[in-house]
Amino acid sequence: xxxxxxxxxxxxxxxxxxxxxxxxxxxxxxxxxxxxxxxxxxxxxxxxxxxxxxxxxxxxxxxxxxxxxxxxxxxxxxxxxxxxxxxxxxxxxxxxxxxxxxxxxxxxxxxxxxxxxxxxxxxxxxxxxxxxxxxxxxxxxxxxxxxxxxxxxxxxxxxxxxxxxxxxxxxxxxxxxxxxxxxxxxxxxxxxxxxxxxxxxxxxxxxxxxxxxxxxxxxxxxxxxxxxxxxxxxxxxxxxxxxxxxxxxxxxxxxxxxxxxxxxxxxxxxxxxxxxxxxxxxxxxxxxxxxxxxxxxxxxxxxxxxxxxxxx
Amino acid sequence: xxxxxxxxxxxxxxxxxxxxxxxxxxxxxxxxxxxxxxxxxxxxxxxxxxxxxxxxxxxxxxxxxxxxxxxxxxxxxxxxxxxxxxxxxxxxxxxxxxxxxxxxxxxxxxxxxxxxxxxxxxxxxxxxxxxxxxxxxxxxxxxxxxxxxxxxxxxxxxxxxxxxxxxxxxxxxxxxxxxxxxxxxxxxxxxxxxxxxxxxxxxxxxxxxxxxxxxxxxxxxxxxxxxxxxxxxxxxxxxxxxxxxxxxxxxxxxxxxxxxxxxxxxxxxxxxxxxxxxxxxxxxxxxxxxxxxxxxxxxxxxxxxxxxxx
Numbered sequence: 001x002x003x004x005x006x007x008x009x010x011x012x013x014x015x016x017x018x019x020x021x022x023x024x025x026x027x028x029x030x031x032x033x034x035x036x037x038x039x040x041x042x043x044x045x046x047x048x049x050x051x052x053x054x055x056x057x058x059x060x061x062x063x064x065x066x067x068x069x070x071x072x073x074x075x076x077x078x079x080x081x082x083x084x085x086x087x088x089x090x091x092x093x094x095x096x097x098x099x100x101x102x103x104x105x106x107x108x109x110x111x112x113x114x115x116x117x118x119x120x121x122x123x124x125x126x127x128x129x130x131x132x133x134x135x136x137x138x139x140x141x142x143x144x145x146x147x148x149x150x151x152x153x154x155x156x157x158x159x160x161x162x163x164x165x166x167x168x169x170x171x172x173x174x175x176x177x178x179x180x181x182x183x184x185x186x187x188x189x190x191x192x193x194x195x196x197x198x199x200x201x202x203x204x205x206x207x208x209x210x211x212x213x214x215x216x217x218x219x220x221x222x223x224x225x226x227x228x229x230x231x232x233x234x235x236x237x238x239x240x241x242x243x244x245x246x247x248x249x250x251x252x253x254x255x256x257x258x259x260x261x262x263x264x265x266x267x268x269x270x271x272x273x274x275x276x277x278x279x280x281x282x283x284x285x286x287x288x289x290x291x292x293x294x295x296x297x298x299x300x301x302x303x304x305x306x307x308x309x310x311x312x
Numbered sequence: 313x314x315x316x317x318x319x320x321x322x323x324x325x326x327x328x329x330x331x332x333x334x335x336x337x338x339x340x341x342x343x344x345x346x347x348x349x350x351x352x353x354x355x356x357x358x359x360x361x362x363x364x365x366x367x368x369x370x371x372x373x374x375x376x377x378x379x380x381x382x383x384x385x386x387x388x389x390x391x392x393x394x395x396x397x398x399x400x401x402x403x404x405x406x407x408x409x410x411x412x413x414x415x416x417x418x419x420x421x422x423x424x425x426x427x428x429x430x431x432x433x434x435x436x437x438x439x440x441x442x443x444x445x446x447x448x449x450x451x452x453x454x455x456x457x458x459x460x461x462x463x464x465x466x467x468x469x470x471x472x473x474x475x476x477x478x479x480x481x482x483x484x485x486x487x488x489x490x491x492x493x494x495x496x497x498x499x500x501x502x503x504x505x506x507x508x509x510x511x512x513x514x515x516x517x518x519x520x521x522x523x524x525x526x527x528x529x530x531x532x533x534x535x536x537x538x539x540x541x542x543x544x545x546x547x548x549x550x551x552x553x554x555x556x557x558x559x560x561x562x563x564x565x566x567x568x569x570x571x572x573x574x575x576x577x578x579x580x581x582x583x584x585x586x587x588x589x590x591x592x593x594x595x596x597x598x599x600x601x602x603x604x605x606x607x608x609x610x611x612x613x614x615x616x617x618x619x620x621x622x
Contacts, residue, residue: 006416014404092403
């Protein structure tokens with residue numbers, strides 16, 4: 001398996017795909033940091049405890065934050081690293097040659113997955129480090145230990161989230177014979193989750209518990225609860241909630257209902273949650289993402305192991 | 313009698329109701345170049361995949377070098393090299409990098425592998441382009457790289473699935489020479505091909521598969537005799553008048569194995585080209601010799617005969 005891992009990693013790092021992805025993410029990171037630095041004065045008050053984290057989450061009006069960019073690019077990276085994992089080997093005629101070598105069949109898929117994971121980690125960690133470095137230089141406020149811890153967890157969750165999309169793309173690559181098909185399928189699913197799931201959640205909530213200005217607090221709570229529940233079918237929502245809670249400790253809650261209420265009671269003093277509480281808050285989301293990634297990988301693993309090598 | 317390298321017992325494979333290989337009993341000994349023939353879809357590749365342990369047989373037993381391919385595929389794969397019909401390499405890696413990867417997958421120590429790769433590239437004539445990307449190689453070169461690729465692991469047995477298809481005549485000669493060299497190094501070769509004269513040129517024994525059955529198995533010489541009856545040559549002599557004495561005197565010619573008479577012609581089976589002697593006997597007997605044709609057995613005839621038999 002080491003041989004497969006090493007070769008795949010070397011392939012990835014030397015590939016044009018990697019260069020393109022890295023440049024794309026890097027540009028987005030620099031742009032987002034610039035936006036954050038331009039707008040950071042507006043969001044930081046004398047009582048703000050976690051100034052450094054604001055570099056990652058501050059958006060400027062219509063210009064998105066680094067967090068948004070990352071949540072957009074991680075699925076793309078994951079898909080790009082996984083969509084042709086198996087079917088490319090098959091169409092290029094390498095698969096039967098590779099499998100006739102004295103290696104276990106699962107080392108092929110394991111090695112590929114681990115190599116993809118390594119590349120994903122390299123990109124995510126280096127981009128976060130670059131943004132942190134830029135932020136440190138321009139904002140001039142060093143991160144405290146809790147902020148560092150939060151950032152590390154943020155990186156870990158981002159990598160796991162990327163692993164989910166990679167596993168999903170690899171799953172399609174096992175079952176679809178053409179790389180183009182598996183890529184389109186993964187992108188279609190991503191678009192559905194990223195763009196449509198929120199709309200669908202809103203529509204369902206509107207249909208089941210319509211609210212207006214005169215609605216009772218209980219009804220409003222219920223409306224947002226339904227919307228949240230439906231939305232969490234999408235891994236994009238899960239990731240969004242998890243990272244938001246980690247990087248904005250002031251949020252206090254992931255529950256859209258409670259957030260809505262606190263928005264109603266505007267002016268409430270937002271006290272940040274301690275790290276352990278934030279972690280507790282995002283734990284279900286993190287576990288769900290891990291589980292989704294594991295399920296996708298397991299299906300592609302079993303599918304690949306059971307697939308017959310045929311003569312055609 | 314060499315050591316048995318491949319042995320199958322009632323090997324059967326069914327794909328969704330279709331029987332690709334049907335109760336195949338195959339036995340291949342060490343040092344042979346075994347020509348594996350048969351029309352497309354006869355089950356040759358399926359058999360090879362089962363021998364390699366890449367596909368599980370529906371029933372029956374496969375043994376390669378004493379290991380059961382189904383149960384111990386890894387041990388078999390360590391001893392066997394496989395060149396698939398549509399072989400592919402990593403196009404953006406160089407020739408050398410591709411071979412290095414194969415060596416790594418076989419756990420060869422680095423230095424030893426480097427030395428071996430250099431030697432092999434010289435053997436297959438790719439030394440000059442060792443550091444070129446595979447995407448720049450011609451089909452013939454890729455096929456030679458494929459030969460090097462299975463040679464790297466120094467197998468006891470090599471499966472070559474149509475290694476010469478789509479290659480120019482010179483390239484074909486290169487490949488055939490490599491196959492012979494491989495066999496001389498003690499590697500048993502199973503050579504699948506439709507190019508019958510190539511098979512005839514290099515193979516010591518052939519097996520013919522049709523619709524999943526082994527319809528013929530043996531040295532080419534023997535199969536050829538079976539096909540055209542008795543000898544290596546078949547001579548057809550047309551005479552003006554046929555009489556029993558003439559038949560008797562032709563039979564007495566040294567080297568003639570069998571004589572068949574029909575209408576005005578004689579079908580003579582013999583081991584050498586005896587046209588001269590036979591003509592003399594006919595003329596001496598007073599008959600008029602009208603015409604004479606000689607035919608040597610060929611793989612084509614063998615192939616036609618057996619593929620029609622099923």
